[in-house]
Each structure stands twice: as C-alpha cells, then as structure tokens.
Amino acid sequence: MAFDVVIRGGRVIDGTGTAPIKADIGISGERITAVGDIPASASESAKTIDADGLHISPGFVDVHSHADAALLNDGQHASGIRQGVTTEIISPDGLTLAPLSPENYEMYRWYLSGILGWAPEGLDMSSIEASRKNYHRKTAPNVATFAGHGPIRLEAAGMNDVTLTGDKLEKAKNLLRESFEQGAVGFATGLSYYPNSWSDTDELCALMEVAGEYGKPMSIHLRNHNGDRAFGGGGVPEAIEVARRTGTKLHFEHYRTFVDSAGEVDKLMEPIDKAKAEGVDITLETYPYPVGSSFPQAFFPGYFHEGGPEAMLAILNDEDKRAELIERMSEISYTAPEGNVWTHIGAGGNQEFEGWLFDDLAKKWGVSVEEMMTRMMAETSLACGMRVAPPGNVRQWRKVEEDVMQLMARPDYMVGSDSIPVGGMPHPRAYGCFVRMVGRLRRRYNYPVEQVVQRMTQNPAERFGLTDRGVIAEGKFADLVIFDEQNINDRSSFEDPAVHPEGVPHVLVNGKLVVENEEVTGVMAGHAIP
Template sequence: MADLILRGGSVVDGTGAAAFDADVAVDGDRISAVGDLSGMSARREIDATGLTVSPGFIDTHAHSDGVLLRDPVHAHGLLQGVTTEFITQDGLSYALLSEQNLDSYGRYIAGLYGPPPVGLDMSTMAAFRSHYEGKGCNVAVQAPHGPVRLESVGFEDVPLEGEGLARAERMVAEAMEQGATGFSTGLSYYPNSYSDTDELVALNRVVARYGGVYVTHIRNHNDDRAPDGSGIVEAMNIGRRSGVKVHISHYRTFPSNAGDIDSIMSEVDQAKADGVDVTLECYPYAAAATVPGYFLRGECHVGGIDRLLERLGDPAWHDRLVDSLEQLFPGRNDAATFTWIGADHLKHLEGLSFADAAARMGMSVSDLTLMVMRESGLQCGFRDAMPASPAVARQVEADVIALLSRDDYMVGSDGIPFDEGIPHPRAYGTFPRIVGRLRRRTGVSLEHLVRGMTSLPASRFGLADRGVVAEGRFADLVVFDADSVIDTADFNDPRTPPAGIPYVVVNGQIAVDRGRPTGVLAGRSVP
C-alpha cells in the first residue's frame, strides 16, 4: 500500500515531453510508481481527473531569507505550487556573517528582509543552511558576494586583493563544500558594487572548480569598473575568463525597450556561440521593486549602515544625496510607491506614491525619500509604477513569454514577501500568472513552460532527483487545473492567493490540501 496516490491526472513530467495520463504513487519522500496503478491502494488517494500533475515549481530567485525564519509555513509560495526556493540572491543575505556583521549588515538589508535575526549563528554556510531545515518548502542557497566582501575587507570601496582576496576565495570554497550551489552577486547593491571584473573572475574561478554557477544581477552602478561599461558584457566576460557557468537574474525587457528582445539577447547569444554556458531567468510583471538605497551612489554607503544613516541626516551631504537620487532614479521617483515602512510613525505612507506622500508631508520627493530612509533605519521598500499605457505592460508580458519559450530561461519571482504593507504581487502570483493567464493568452506549450520551472533549474543547480515526475525521484508535486489556474494578486491587493492549485506535495507530505496550507513543515535544505 502506497502512502499517497494521485489518480487520473495529466502528467506533465518536467522534461518537456508531451503530457500523458497516469497515476502517481508516493511512498515516504519519493515517487514510487507512475502509470496505471488501478490495482494499487494508498492511505490517501486524490482524484486528479481533469487536472495536471507536474513537479513542484522551483523559484530560482526569492528574497525569503528573513520571512522563512519568521514564518516557516511559507504559504504564499506553496499556494503557487512552489516547492523549492533559492534564497541568498543578489549577494544580499545573512549567510557567512560574523555576529557583529550580522547585526550591522542585517540592519542594512532590512528593507528586503525585515529586522535581522537575533541569536542565530550564520557564520558558515553549514550553520546558515541549518536554520532553513524544516520549512514549508525546500531551500537552496548560493554564497552571497556582499557578506564575502564585508568579511574580507569591510564595507569599504577598496580593491579585493592580496590577503583580502585570499580570504574571500577561502570563504567561497568553504561555502561550496558546505552545500552552496554557486555564488551570487548584485552589482547594483553595496558592498558588491565596489568590486571590479578581476575580483569577480577570481572568485568565480573558485566556483567553477566545484561545478557551481555564477548568479548575477548585472552591474548598472559603477559601470566604469567593467572594462566595457556594460553589465551584460561583463557577465559574459566573467564566464569566458573563469570558465564558470553563468546565470543572469531577472533579465527581460522593461517599458523603455518593450518589444526589443533582440537588443537584450545579442550579447548573450554571442557568448553562448563562443562557448560560455549561460542560463537566465525572469518574472512576468512590467514593474520592479527594491529599496531606495539602491539609488544612492557608492560614496554614500562607505562604512555601512551607521555611516549611511549619519550622512542621511548631515546637511553637508544633502545636495550630494539628492543629486544621486535624481541622477540614478530619473523619471521613476514620483510614481513609485512605498511597499512597506518599518517605522510606525510613517506607516501612513505605505501604499502612497512618492509624489502623494511628499505632498502629504509638505516636502520634495527627494527629501521625502531621504527622510523615510533615515527615520526607518533603512527599513523601507518601494515598487515602480506600472506603465501608464496598458499596451506597454502587455508587450513586456509578451516579451517574458517569448523569453521563456527559449531553452535557457527559468522563472525567478524576485519576490520580497512581507506580512505588512502593500508588497509587489510577484511574491504571490508569479507562477500561476505564467502557467495560467499568460500561457493561455499566448498559446505557449504548457510542457515547455513547466520544464523551465522544474527540471531545467534542478539540473542547472544540481538539485539531484528533483524537478521530474518519475519513479525514484523526490515527491515534490503540484496538482493544478491548466484551464483555470490564475493569479489573483494585483498591485492593490497583492496577497490574494491564486486559484486553480488544489494540491501541493513537498517531500511526500501534503503541504496544500484542497487549496489550503496544511502547516506541514516537510522542506529541507537542498541539495
């Protein structure tokens, strides 16, 4: 007798092969049989007639480092069918931080993750990973560039060389030996952006020795530090020089270049023709989200959060800070919206555009932005406005589906989930939006899209025995109605759960039952 049988579903097995009708049996944490299992019984049977059974979805880019520690069930991902998340993205994480730096850097990145954890050892990758065992979903990690640089040379705009570089190389090697799948960086964030190409080549030579992947939010700050001034060219050259496998984060068109896929893919395709091993990911929304400090130049960040907060309140720095915002954030300030603010006395600004918030407070948009950063202690985030023209947003979505139709693209939500404020809906709707709304609109193959969410990332990042529905594989499964599955989260009500995903199984345990989270904590630190 099996533990669980999903009966009569249309199996999309994750390989890209055509769907087929079959039953799927589960024993323990593994799939024990796939086929006509009419002669087999189980302790629990689920009628999947008329539904699709696929591998659980893999989110290759999630900013859940903080929320997973506060809310282990992680319902917002499970309800989308996500059974594995990659955290430590953009080189921003608690991983590898000493106790002192965990407090200071944890406060620095609190706009993404909330207040830093207290009393947890994060100083090695093994210690860090141990805190993500027994969550609602599986969790995979990379060695984050920010902590590596911080622990090697401090929060300073200095070259990483000599003993500093040697220490960083040792940290990356140790992280790889302790379960990291690669090395992540975000070259628009600090201290990551203080790096140059040579530093990144050196660190990725270490990653390449372990067969890992260089995962990068490409440079668009300090682009003078890339020899050619181009973030995507720099990333391709790092692959050429180090031999590392390259993965480009959230790479798609924007409203400013909607419809022009060729222009963003030409360097990638040339590098692939030259032998560089490249994959990419994207999410299906025309608006982004991050933290306002993203738009302050590197000189503002030197020394870390305490020095930055001093500068935010120093009249001698005011004009430089305003100039930085206006130069690096042109045309986006006024319509951008605060997603959350950690300071209670500023909560009334959540959900307001910067322009409306500035009018309410009687100050300029730039001064408002600086004030919110200062008084919240950087515990604040924002999102862009959607394009004014629906046709432009539709074109970006069409571009996303066209990119996902390639063989080298995966799905990373870039989700920043919070239990307060008005966050970006991508944390709550990315996967059903793709397999539901956008697939039906464009007619792209369900089998191909599922492959990019399952077996492709599992293979790329070394998640052994995951990402495929087959006997002997881990029982990470999602059951959904391909005809009706849809995201319901939007920018006004971002936490509403999707419809059409009644069952999710994580390591053989039912994590979503009839559309409701069960609270089971079957996730593991993987691989």
C-alpha cells in the same frame, strides 16, 4: 509495494517537456515509487488524492527569491507554496545573511531590512552549513542558497570601499570554497548593491575561478554602480567577460524587456546569443511583470554605504550631508526615484503611506521626491522598500508580457520571481508570479503547458544541481503540484497584492501535503538542499 500517498487519475506533466499523459503516482516516504496504472488493491492503506480532471507537475523552483528572512520568520511561506513553489533558491543579488560573523550578521540584517524584512536576532549564520540548519525541516518548501557576494566581501573587508587583494582576496576565496563545499548552488552578486558594487571585474573573475573549481554558475544582477571599475562599463559586457575569462557558467537575473524596450526581444538577446555561439555557457531567468521592486539604498553612490547603517543614518539625519547625498545621486546610472511606490514602511514610519506614490507623498510633505525618500529612510532606520508603479499604457504592459512568454519559449530560460514578501503592499510577484505565467499568460499566448512547466522545473533543477528534483519519475523526490490547467490563475494585483491564487488545490513537498484543498497544512516538510 506499499504506498503512503497515491494520486489518481491526473494528467502527468513530467517536467521534461513531453506532452502530458494520464497516470497514477505512488509515493513512499519522500519519493515517487510508481508512475502508471496503480491497482486499487495496492493503495488500500494509502492517503488517496483524486486528481481526475487536473494536471500534476513537478514542484516549481523559484531561482530568485528574497525570502531569506521571511522563511525564518514564518516557515509556512504561504505566498510561495500556494503557487506550487516547492523549492526557493534564496540569496540572489548576493544579498543574504550567511556566512557572517555574529557582529556582521546584526549589521547586515539591519542594512537589508528594507528588502528582506527583519531576520531574527542572534541566529548562527557563520557559515552556509549553519544557515542551512536554520531552514532544514523548519519550512514548508525546500530551501537552496547561493553563496552571496555581500557576506563574503563583508567578512573579507568589512563595509568599506577597498580593493580585494592579497590576504583579503584569499579570505574571500576560501569562504567561497567553504560555501560550495557546504552546499551553495552558485555564486550570486548584485552590482547595484553594497558591498558588492565596490568590486571590479578582476575581483569577480578571481571569485568565479573558485566557482569554476566546483562547476557552479554565477547568478548576476547587472552593474549600474561604479561602471568605471568594470570591463565595458558594466552590464552585459562585464558579465560575459567574467564568464569568458574564467570559462565558467553564467546566469542572468531578471533579464527581459521593459516598457521602453517592449517588442525588442531580438535586440535584447543579440549579445547573449553571440556569446553563446562563441561557447559561453549562459542561462537566464524572468518574471511576468512590467516593473520591479527593490529598496532605497540602490539609489545612492558608494560612499553613502561605507560603515553600514549607523554611518548612513548619521548622513541622513544631518541636513547638509543629506543635501550633498541627494546632489550626488547623479553619480550612478540607477533609475530616478520618481514613479515608485512604498511597499514597506518599518517601525518609526507611518504604515498608512504603504501604497503611496513617491511623487504624491513628496507633494503632501512639500519637499522634493529625493528629500521625502531620505526622510523616510531616516524615520524607519532604513527599514523601507519600494516598487515601480505599473505603466498607464496597458498595451505596452501587455507587450512586455508577450515578450516574457517569447523568452520563455527559449530552452535557456527559467523563472525567478524576485519575490520580496515584505510589507503591506508588496509587489504582486510575491503571490502570483508562477501561477500568472502557467495560467493566464500561457493561455493568452497559447504556449504548451508542458513547455512552460519544463522551464519552471527541470531547467532550474539541472542548472543549479538540485538532486533528484525537477522531474516526475520513479526514485525522484515527491515535490508535486496538482493544478487545474484551465482555471489556474493569479489573483494578486498591484492594488491588492497579498491575495493567493486559485486553481492549485494540492502541493506536496518530499511526499507530504503542504497545501490541501487550497489551504496550507502547517506541515514543515522542506529540506535544506541540494
């Protein structure tokens, strides 16, 4: 057999959870065609990679990536590919750019500019099929996509607080069917964001009945807006109720403890395990950091979002309406803005304030934190984003990390970075999530490397139907990560986030080297999958 690439002498972690074995891997075209002892005579004309002393695993799958626009602007996507992420599943939280009419695309790319950055103008995003063409063979990693609640609701009812019933509901259901038929790997919603949060539980059930026709899961960011519209007030009870009523699969996004609940893993998992025992099909994801990241729109109640960015800016630029908006922030159960840090400040704002704590900038300007935030939103025309400052209590921080690794020991968990690769001071998870988990945290808490790898590879591939990916075996796509098991490490930190990891010398996507000797190659080998 003729090989294009042969990887020699590495310890192969096949992705199934079994212990590593020493073996060669032969690749022909895009697929693995041999695993075992490959004679030298069989590889004379092949590109040979010496993996002696290194481990080889399936490429990591990021099940929660906000790189929708970043991949369109720079398909190389070094922040993810250099970690070994060979497949990015975009459109989590229902925040995405397809399927959208040209008019809605321009409006929603503006609305989402604080979390996604500015996607290119004028793209055809009228369907999932059209969206996939914008990524296929134009990115280093593979790209899969959820069908997003936001665009589907926009197309059905606009940026308006209305109930989806009758023709509007039927249009949304038909768009969802079309999205699944064109390759969407699930339905995603985020119920801190709009227009998603104008829904009620009945709407989610109606849409998930469609997902059930295709055997697709719902990936959900739990509700903390408009709880009066939700079963059980929202949160975990609502998500489980949707899955229970419709008999569909459920996937919890970024489900873990926080600093104020560190050590309470059993309490966290109690409702999940109870529902699973009753037959609800549930999986979950996490990332290994004590705090998250988002964009300021999440702080404000539903009325503020109606009509989209132009109407929102009219409120922000009117002193009386802005004061009313700040007063009405208490209507939702989202966290307070204090303790956040600017990660991204777009055109019109002062980029020197990226990295500033909200509280400090408010003091500098002589205004409240809320007033400062609304002024920044107005200055940047909404193109600004933030993250929570890490806790000062390092012991509690480490306890959250210990909890994350305990959750990763469960067979129903996988990894979603929640990466937002935008701005001058992004959350470090964009550059370090996967290597932090398989590197320093695995070593610190002494988890088997094959177990951690399985959660990052086979679990997501099976849950989201990624054909012939997630394991190393003959006939599978050659998405591979070659890493130094003892020295792989994240170097991205909260104060210096845009730093690539060490210990990942080579990454292959569909049989092509996209990282070689810890440098990106510029090869755009990614497919729009599944």
